[in-house]
Amino acid sequence: MTIEEIKNYFISRSDELISLSLRGDPWIFLCGAAMIDYLTNMTLGKSTRLMYISFIENYFGQVNINYKDFDYQNGSIDLPTQMYVILRCGIVHSFSFVPDQQGVNNGGRPRSILLAHEKNGHTHFDRYTNNGMDSVVFTAEQFSKDIKDVVELIFQKASKDQSLESQILTHVTNHPPILGQFS
Numbered sequence: 001m002t003i004e005e006i007k008n009y010f011i012s013r014s015d016e017l018i019s020l021s022l023r024g025d026p027w028i029f030l031c032g033a034a035m036i037d038y039l040t041n042m043t044l045g046k047s048t049r050l051m052y053i054s055f056i057e058n059y060f061g062q063v064n065i066n067y068k069d070f071d072y073q074n075g076s077i078d079l080p081t082q083m084y085v086i087l088r089c090g091i092v093h094s095f096s097f098v099p100d101q102q103g104v105n106n107g108g109r110p111r112s113i114l115l116a117h118e119k120n121g122h123t124h125f126d127r128y129t130n131n132g133m134d135s136v137v138f139t140a141e142q143f144s145k146d147i148k149d150v151v152e153l154i155f156q157k158a159s160k161d162q163s164l165e166s167q168i169l170t171h172v173t174n175h176p177p178i179l180g181q182f183s
Contacts, residue, residue: 003165006172007155010039013177014148021117021140028140029115032147033087042171043154043164049084049106056080063149066125072112073127073134082112082136111135118142 013035021028040047040055047055057080061068070079085099085108094100097115099108114135116122124142128135158165 001169001172003155003158003169006168007151009177009179010151010155011148014144014151017144017147018141021144022119024117024119024140026115028144029087029138030091032143033091035147036083036150037088037092038177039150039154041175042168045167045171047088052084052088053080056083059150059153060146062153063146064125067146070125070136072136073129078107079113079136081107082109084108086111086113109134113138115140 017028017032017035020031036055037047037052039059040052043059044051044055057068060080060083067079067083069077071077072079085103085106086097089103089108090096090099097113098110099106111133112135114128114133114137116137116139118124118139118141122137122139124137124139126137128137154164154168158168
């Protein structure tokens with residue numbers, strides 16, 4: 001398996017996410033969140049809290065600075081932490097938007113991220129402050145496109161960074177992603 005085959009695999013999965021985002025259901029976010037966790041492991045070797053947050057800042061922050069610098073109404077600039085607690089720990093591990101006590105201890109806030117669709121009139125990165133919430137809206141359509149942009153960024157960097165390319169090859173060899181075979 002080559003780095004090009006791995007790249008093509010993840011581009012294909014990203015295209016599937018984009019297609020899935022048009023359906024109007026929440027599954028795109030679960031699939032996207034799981035893929036982000038895998039990409040963190042693939043590029044950094046492990047998906048600990050700090051590494052996941054770093055991945056969001058350093059990769060998602062490059063495709064859209066709001067992932068790094070989004071300013072909640074309460075003044076917090078901690079979207080990478082909220083993504084870790086709500087998307088990775090919440091959706092992927094608990095099937096919930098409300099963090100458990102460990103998530104709260106790690107800075108998570110209930111419903112700090114709301115999931116929506118552009119076709120229902122929502123805009124990615126809008127603030128939502130109704131009903132006492134202090135949230136950011138993620139739309140399925142733009143979120144999935146941002147994931148694809150991150151995948152492209154990863155492989156662009158890997159083409160110039162032998163260490164990153166080696167990390168990707170090692171991780172994918174040791175922990176093949178879903179479907180596990182490359183064509």
